[in-house]
Amino acid sequence: MPPGAPFNSFALPYPIRVDAFSAISPSSPEPHNAVLHLLTHTHSDHIVGLQAKSFCQRVICSADAKDMLLRHEVYRERALHEGEYRAEHNLTFKHLKVDPWIGPDGEVFYHGSRDLLNVFPMDTPTKVELGRDKEVTITLFDANHCPGAVMYLIEGSEGAILHTGDFRAEPWFLESIKHNPLLQPYLALSEDETSTNNGNGIVKTLEAIYLDTACVMQNYQVPTKDDATSGLIDLLKLYPPSTYFFINSWTWGYEDTLKAIARAFNCRIHLDNYKYKVYSRFISDPLLRALGTTDPDETHFHACERFSRCRHVNVDQDGNFINDDDGDEASEDTIDVANRIFFGKPLKETKDSSQKKKLVIYINPVSSMTPESWLQYQATTKKQLANGDVVRSLLVPLSRHSPLPELQSFVSLFRPKRVIPNTLDPSLRNLDWAAIDRVFRSCCRPPDSSHTWNPQQVIPPAPVAEHLLFLELVRECKASTTPTNPG
């Protein structure tokens, strides 16, 4: 996890570390050696330490996450390769999987081969040894965050814990959780909790949920991804067919929107070579695999490299083409102007001039918009478009993390013994933890003697005047609930 995660990213009470791969400070109270590493997804703040050439422990992840990791290349390296300054790819994690060198006779020349990335199947309880006589059963569930992102259910002698990684627990996701037979044993009973866990194994309780608290301070609902996507598509349909669109999918996690656009307009989406390569690997997702094209001329919808956009969508805020010395737009423009000035020819009223004036619309995902302000934004934008106003950039409220209300609904499904935040702000010195603890108390089981494992003991005491600072934190939280102003 990003810096600031509790327990040095250990999924206590197990010696399992999640989304953290760098060395642990010798002064830390937690164990210093992880027996097992889990990876929830491949966003850069979840793979810290994995790039170290010295890393040599095995890592459990999903098949898609493994594919994405092994193709991972930072922007600079991608640009060097694209610009033909470097012939070969410089893959960030190539040291994690090293193939043996085998001669034509099957002779192995290089014995340093290894594959540290251990793919576990989805929705399949899988046993793992944790040292002598210790084993846990680990199950992966889709996390609705980005391709390859999973949650982990860890079951063993110390009880069961659920680690959400990063996730978006929108209503359909909660339904799928409720109907997942592997999680049903852990669902809370609606009313009578006293009868739970009499030892017959029918009703089980999670010791802890390690929760994605990235947006826990967002104390308001946000639109579902489906609402955001369908609303966006309605807006896109209002533009003339000659319009070009740039979808600023600046990180993994906007694929559902790309898929919906590809379907709605029955067209492919222009991708840079890197995204194309990654998407075309997704065996589990035929639509994602098929939606991309590396031919910029094939489509009006572009999700290519955002720092080196292709010539069709490389415009500034005023719609002027940037760096078009090798683009045909500029040369046509020049010829046209020359014709008009020197030969008195009228401007061509062909498709060329409409091409020159072609609109490029930027589509930017945002995360802080309520369902109401999204509706208002759509209405306002439709009005502007009907007026003939040029709306050059569109916002779409695509949250990849759950805000507080969704988190509370998710936790309430299970009523675990405790909630542990996946991320904390170190500058708040555990005050955010105290706040989170309070915010989820009513979604958890009341403390009793069955709380065999008490991580609270590990939490350093909050600073003086905790309640005052806590109030300040809540105020801050309330301040952040101001909905985004449309427009």
Next chain:
DNA sequence: GCGATCAGAT
């Protein structure tokens, strides 16, 4: 010179 870590900008 490499790698880890952090601040800062986008």
Next chain:
DNA sequence: CACATCTGATCGC
């Protein structure tokens, strides 16, 4: 716009 990503500086080995 964005809580993820990249860059550059610093420090230690």
